[in-house]
Amino acid sequence: MEYANLRRQAASLKRSLFDQGYLDEQFCQIEDLQDETSPNFAEEVVSLFFKDSVRLVTNIEQAMEKYPEDFNRWDAHMQQLKGSCYSIGASKMNNECTLFRNNCGQENAEGCMRSFQKVKREHAILRQKLESYFQLLRQAGPAGTATRPAGK
């Protein structure tokens, strides 16, 4: 009963993540890849994503410091982060990345700074939310995974 409750909470959290645009269908794809050979696949992927995206964010940060107004360089770095966002379906963060790149296209350093902060914020929010999600799943046991949000 407890487990079922936890599973419901997890499902509910996940749904909200979808509803609020943090995640998209790609996340379900990742969960679908989970199988008996790798029961925690989604979580592994997500932690890998956060581990690596921290690196990418740092890269961007450094590039923006070291190469002011080098928009091409900034854009190239952001493209990597953006590509990474696609991997787990981090759509909200992805959107911020896109805004950053648009600012790069317009050579708007100010805008880049702003959107970069947003990217970092979304990154942090998503991380926290997904951590909660997986924690719920872990508590709920193996059966609690891979529930597809309704309507998505």
Next chain:
Amino acid sequence: MAADATVFPYGLRVLVVDDDPTWLKILEKMLRKCSYEVTTCGLARVALEILRERKSKFDIVISDVNMPDMDGFKLLEHIGLEMDLPVIMMSIDGETSRVMKGVQHGACDYLLKPVRMKELRNIWQHVYRKRMHEVKEIEGHDSCDDLQILRYGFEGFDEKGIFITADSDTTRKRKDLDKDHADQDSSDGATAKKARVVWSVDLHQKFVNAVNQIGFDKVGPKKILDLMNVPGITRENVASHLQKYRLYLGRLQKQNEERILGAARQDFSNKGTSENLNLRSSFQDQPSNVSSGYPHASQKIQGQSSMLDSQLEDTKCTVPLPASDKSRNSVNDVADSQNVADASPLSGVLSFKGLPVNQDNNPSETMIMECQTWNGGVPSKQFMQYPKHNHARCDLLGDYACLPKPDLEHPAAPGNFFTPPPLISMSCSMELDARNFSDVKPALLDCIKSLSPALTCTVDSVSVQLSDSVVTSTSSDRKFSTVEGLPYFDQTNSQGPLFRSQEPSTTCGLDLASLPEDLPSYPLQGVPFENIGLSSIDLFHYNDTMLLAGLQSNWYDDQEFISETTDYPLMDGCLFA
């Protein structure tokens, strides 16, 4: 799903290159779920190294476009040049220009991230398509139905045994026609549609001599023609040949440069099989080498030709080649299993015929090459051989499949295939004596090439001395490049009802062993080391002796082999159309 690694496309060997570890993990998982065999790599440069080391160990590459260490397009280019593997690009960027760039660089597909499983599940089609295209090219765009592929199972090369068999059949009539062509009657154009000057070894040598005499910079068709002083050829013939020759030289040069860069490879697969030979792709020469003698010492060739009137008979002449190199064993073994797997997909399309009994799974000991020509019964027949791209073998010969090509103009009924009038078979076998491993293959090829068009010759046992120190690639079958030394061809057993054996003139290194008039020439020397570009080349048109002037034989050689052997001066002098 069950991963039956022996059934295509299961077990498809995929190399995934992406700098993003998250994607790498996801893609790996997805591909494994498709029952593919996955290797992942986070750096493009490393991927390239892996591919170079294990060229034959992958069927397809999936690469990200945006990678920090090397642009995905650059990687694509390298792969295209060196390995001839299908490459799928992926990117988050779906901009048309980007996609177009990928396609232009040779990507067989361009996937947008996020990549979906269903897309990956289907990637085997690119491997399959590529194989089909290879077959089609060879067959000259005819329907696959008539095709026969002979195969190529040169597995077990290492263990001292190489068997090469070439079976071919042809009609007498055809040979006569060919002979006429070969005679190079100047007016032949009117009588036979495809008649053209046959650039025999001798003729080409004359051409090269003339070019050298005049000076490469100043040559002109007319001057060459005058110098050559050969009746029956026109200025146009010379001009055309000169053009090819130049392309050939240019290409060679380019290849050498590429080789220096460590990235030489030729993609021949894209060359059409047009009858107007792509000489450019095939031969490479450098002016300087032309006149200089070949490093090759004496080579003796024995050719035996026999004509069989019997109906389709497969003559298999197998001569074990003692190869001292044992290091290849492991490679070959691996290759065996793979060959089987690789071949299977094709079999659906192509019927395999006439496989030698000992061919497969008799693994380590023998390599067999079997070629069958089918009987078109008329003037120009195409005899093509090409390597298959299952790279899992360490074969001297690479994978060759001989695809008979029906002559369009003379629709020989497919049925003829099995009941060809006079059948001529040729077989060629070689002995390897522990010397230059690398040279063996070209030699074999040449030998076979020279023979095959004629369809009437049998060369028995050509022995090649190889150096013990074969540095051969352990991972890839076709790497013979590392070997140094020159092949020594010894000819034995030459006897033929039709021909007498002769020793090829070794005057110029370029001199392909040209046999006297009545003999077909077996260009064991001067053979194009690069057989790469041989696609759609009319090889070896034999002169009077060879009854079959009009033949076209296309050899596709392993690219790897080619690229690596480009340095050999041997390539010189093989510009035959």
